[in-house]
Amino acid sequence: MKLLNQTLRYISIATLIIISIWAFIFYFIILREIKNSIDEGLDNYKRQIIYNFQKKSGIETKTSFDEGFYTVEPISKHSAFSIRDTYTDTLLMMQDADDTSPEPEPVRMLTTSFEMDGSYYQMRIINSMVEEDDLVKAMFWYFVWLYLILIAGIIFTNNYALQRLWRPFYRLIQQLTNYNILKSDSFPEVKTRTTEFRDLQNAVRTLLAHNAETFEKQKQFISHASHELQTPLAIAINKLELLLEDENLSNKQTGHIADTIRTIERLSTVNKSLLLLSKIENKQFFDNRPVCINDIILQSVEEFEEFAAYKNVKISIVASDKLMVVMDESLARILVSNLLRNAIFHNIAGGKVFIEIKPDSLSFKNNGLRQALDSQRVFEAFYKDAANTSSTGLGLAILKSVCHLYRFNVNYRFEEELHVFEINF
């Protein structure tokens, strides 16, 4: 559930409770106000009636409300003095304009007593009252409306104000989702004056900066470690080479030493590849200029000519246009030679390599195993098919790394019995 909706839910519930309580209290307040108002009216009636009696100097006894809104009856002096002005709610059979027969109607009744010319009278005055259930009903609906209007107002405020307020937050989330430690040059940033979001942004940036630093250190560590390995490897290889030249060695010993050298060679090759990878990832190649891929392919093919001939692999180049790419030339060479070497080495006797150069893409197709490689993992470092143990499995990883550096798109597919590697520049 979205934060906005959750806020809305809580506010709705709270509003409902507050309004219900308020409605309850408000009902009694209004009812009292109404009664007070009616009572005041009754008091005024009373004064007017008594005033009129005094003017006319005569009182007609009235015992029912049939003809008017009051009754007057003579009472004893004692009873008269025991009466206090009292207002009561009572029911009276009345017939309104919209009623077909008399109905009990709620009325407010004032009971009083007064003295006139030595006689005492009791008087009752009535005024019609709102029906309480009508009032409750009316008020209920008013409050329902109030509630609905409030909720509508809150929804509107939510969608407008809150949405606005939270916008930096959603932006930050968006940026964080898109953040990539390899690709992103800058940390997520949102423009906001809200303290909390600024704090969040700062916390996120600190965290990312720390991550980036760790990442950087890790890269440097690989780079340093690889460098430090170079000298010991050199010593080992060279010492063994020197030992090989010893005339007194038996063939068996020579063989062992040669195997050891080869093993160290492999170690050295892996190390060199790792160095190259870390150099690419550390962006230590920056001599970017327009490079003609066609020329580099021709040079590379020439370089591998004898080997291709030995492997009985035919290389054909189809160039529909000159392909110019802005990049470091040595990386361009690494890119092409890795693709070509891959296409020749994993080929079959009598197989073919098709190189296709288009204005914005380059593809190498070659024969080889008659089944597709794992296209997800083919570019991973140290991925190699089980049959080939002498490969370091870093060639394609380096290729991928170079493409990554320049944001080229490289992909592998198996198509018509051919392994296809394609780069889109």
Add this chain to the structure above:
Amino acid sequence: MKKIILFAMFASSVSFSGIFAQEISQRNVPSVILNKFQQEYPKALDIDWKKEADLYKVDFEIGSRRTDHDVWYNNEGKVVKHKKEIAKRDLPAAVLAKIKADFSGYRISDIKQITEAGKSIYTLELNKLTKEWKMTFDSTGNILDQIAD
């Protein structure tokens, strides 16, 4: 502490009115008396009822000048006493003459007419610099009471 304050308030109220008085609401005033009062003073404002022994005392103001009135009704509904604020020009000529004669140069204030059993007496205050007198006169100008204040 509270008890002491209450006692002090009690004592002051007794000394002020002279007799035991109890504020009552209009609802507790017998309708006969209430109606009589309402008919006599239909324009009364700021009405306060008090019960003093078996008398009902009503304190109210009338008119735009808010002249203060105190009216006492007995339990038969008859007015037994009426005390009201009056202006200097409403004082009987005899009283004014007496003041002019005996208290020349005094300023007159807080004039009240008290009518009881058909007779009126007048209370007022006389001020001159630091001197201050609380005076009571009858309608013929005789001094009934004179207290230095």
Add this chain to the structure above:
Amino acid sequence: MKILIIEDEPELSKVISESLAKEHFIIETAVDYNTASEKVFVYDYDCILLDIMLPGGTGIDILNELKKTGKDANIIIISAKDSLEDKLKGLSLGADDYLTKPFHLAELNARVHAVLRRKKLEGKNTLEYGNLTLDIERRQVSINDKTINLNRKEFDILEYFLLNKSRLVTRTALAEHVWGDNIDQADNFDFIYYQIKNLRKKLQESDATITIEAIYGVGYKLKEQ
């Protein structure tokens, strides 16, 4: 011929010395910046092998100083750093070659011979052994003044052997020299074997007095018959 090895790793220095001694060079070594710069100023060397990272200073500083004094020595930088920048910087400061660690002794040997030759035999850039002459510039090989046809790789291999006369050249060193970096394919050795076989055949057919001798399971040696 006097060679100075400036290398802070004593084991590496020792093994290089031993290898170059076989070529009848006079070898001296320096393990830090101070010893190195002292020796460079006091004595003259035909070739200096220079490590970049040294205790007390860098090989680049030594290069700078050498350039100032105008001393004429062939300098080969040996560095663990395979950086194009360093390479260009070194070469621009007068170094003749740049070799990245780890390297094969045969490769070092070939480079040392190559730089020494370049300086000593101005203009006449050929390698000779027995009745065979190899013209580096024109990429031509002749036996008894008769040109023989070699493909590019065969020529590279023969040149490498000529720079490592009578020395053992391992197959990996050969493959690396011919192919450059990243020779991690088993196919390479078969290919090298195939090329050597063809080369031998061509030498034999032209009555060469030199022969490529196979050292069991390891590599080859160029010998005069």
